[in-house]
Amino acid sequence: MDNITLEMELQKIIETSNNNITITDEKGIILRSHPDHWSIYGMKPDQYIGKSVYQLEEEGLLSPSINAIVLKEKKPSRIMQHTKTGRVVMSTGYPVFNEEGSLVRVISYSQDQTEIWKLQEQYKQLERKVKGYQTEVEELRGKEFVQHSILVRSAVMQQILKTVHGVAKTDANILLLGPSGVGKSTVARSIHKKSNREKEPFIEVNCSTIPESLFESEIFGYEHGAFTGAAKNGKQGLIEQADGGTLFLDEVGELPMAMQAKLLKVIQEKKIMRIGGKKEQHIDFRLITATNQNLDKMVEQGTFRLDLYYRLHVIPIQIPALSERKEDIPILIQHYVQHTNDKYQMEKTFHPSTYDILVHYEWPGNIRELENLVERLILTTEETTIYPKHLPSSIRGMDNGENQERWSIEQEAEGKQDLKKTLEEVEKRLIEKAYQQCKTTYEMADYLGISQPSVIYKLKKYKDHFGDTKTNPC
Structure with missing residues (x-):
């Protein structure tokens, strides 16, 4: 060669x-x-x-x-x-x-190797972000343990937690106010956990669930032979069980008037006497109460004692409804999704559009409603991803039009592999919305961010869908 x-x-x-x-x-x-x-x-x-x-x-x-x-x-x-x-x-x-x-x-x-190098850098950045998220999650979990599952992001709840932290070490009576389901019980437990009594009992009493005829015996206890059917050895009352710890009276506005007077005496003297007993016992407890009722109005109406109100109203803490602190909703959803998945050994997730709808929902039942809904959706939805279509119609109906439109488009695209057809469907929906809201093709162009000739072209393209196109009045 x-x-x-x-x-x-x-x-x-x-x-x-x-x-x-x-x-x-x-x-x-x-x-x-x-x-x-x-x-x-x-x-x-x-x-x-x-x-x-x-x-x-x-x-x-x-x-x-x-x-x-x-x-x-x-x-x-x-x-x-x-x-x-x-x-x-x-x-x-x-x-x-x-x-x-x-x-x-x-x-x-x-x-x-530029593209590979960029990917490596992006991967490193992603790793750093993931580590940051993991650290944030660990910190959140640590806070959750200390605060007994109080997950907050809103400024108003952060201020409440500062107040809780400030008063927890004292023995001052605390009155928690707010609608049902906002987490008053959780806040009460958090106060107990942060107090000097954290190793002592935390006794929670829902005043609305105890029949009035049994209330006194349940709260104060009774001695042997105090009444027909009394236990042989008597029974320790709930106040007595809280000795050294914290007594939490939830729904205190439901207390019968007769019991209000006796509770006032216990608060003042820190002494109780069992039904049928002859000797008073000194009880050391920290009192936290909660209600979703307007105690001021009840005092005016004569259904709640003014002197008891003043005793309970030493440090009032108003907990806002979930609709007033929407920043807390996403982390609460994440928490209950993870909690429910762990509880039932599942791996369900919520689609971002579902999050959007839930954030805009008013939540009349507050955190309790949110927790129950998340658990129900995870247990009853067969798919691994929970879309807006899986939400109850009452929640979807309260969503605003923008979110409705977004997730309906996502549903339309879901499962389709033909990108061109999917994009055409999305384009048709957007053109239709502009067609309905605008009077001229110029308004439509401004609304859609495209030129007026492009609007005319697209209206002609989808003329079978819209019928007669609008004309330029100019």
Whole structure:
């Protein structure tokens, strides 16, 4: 085979190689190279042949030159280069020795690794974000343990927690106010956990669930033989059980008037006497009460004692409805989704559109309603992702039109593999909405952010869907 043929073969190998090949002599002069290779260094194809890699290093085009490194070290080497054009290049060089052992050529291979490098950087950033999220979750879990599942993001609830933290170490009576289901019981438990009584009993009494005929015996207890059917050894009352700890009277507005007077005496004297008993007992307890009723109005109506009201109303804490602190809704949903999944060993998730609807929902039942809904959806939805279509109609009906439109479009696209048809359907919906809300094609153009001729074209495109198109009044 003659030299011309060898020359042609070598040149064709260099030009068609997937790797950018560059060959230099023993002085670093470029003899051959892939013609497209130097564009990543900002050079034109006719600028590199005959150039010295040392000169290119000085000019900052090669940082550094792999061929120069191999010429110096006389062994295979690999480096990462950062070019003036912002590219990242991996270069590998190999020395070529003649029969006498002298280095006569260096062959290097270069690959543009910019996209891979960017992906690696993005992955590293993602890892850092994930670690940050994990840290945030761990901190949240730690706070959840301390605050007994009080998950907050809203400023109003953060201020309430500051108040709770400030009064927890005292023995002052606390009255928790707010609608049903806002978490008054949880706040009461949090106060107990932060208090000096945290290792002592926390006794919760729902005043609305105990029949009036049994109320006194349940609250104060009774001695043996106090009444027909009394237990043989008597019974310890709920106040007595709270000795040393915290007594939490929920729905205190439901207390019968007769019991209000007796409770007032207990609060003042910290003494109780069981039914049928002859000796008072000193009881040391911290009192927290809660109600969803307007005690001021009840006092005016004569259904709640004013003197008891003043005793309970030492430190009032008003807990707002969930609709007044929507910032808390997403983290509450996340919490109950995770809690329910763990409880039933499931892996259900909520679609972002579902979150949007739930955030805008008014939640008349507050946190209790949210918790129950999340559990019901996870248990009754067969799909792993819970979409707006799975929500009760009463909740979907209260959503605003924007969210309704967004998730209906997502439902339309769900399961379809034809991108063109899906995009056309979305476009048709948006054109239809603009058609209904605007009077002219110019208004439609402004509404959609496109040109007026484009509006006319699209109306004609979907004329079977809309019927007669609107005309320009101008």
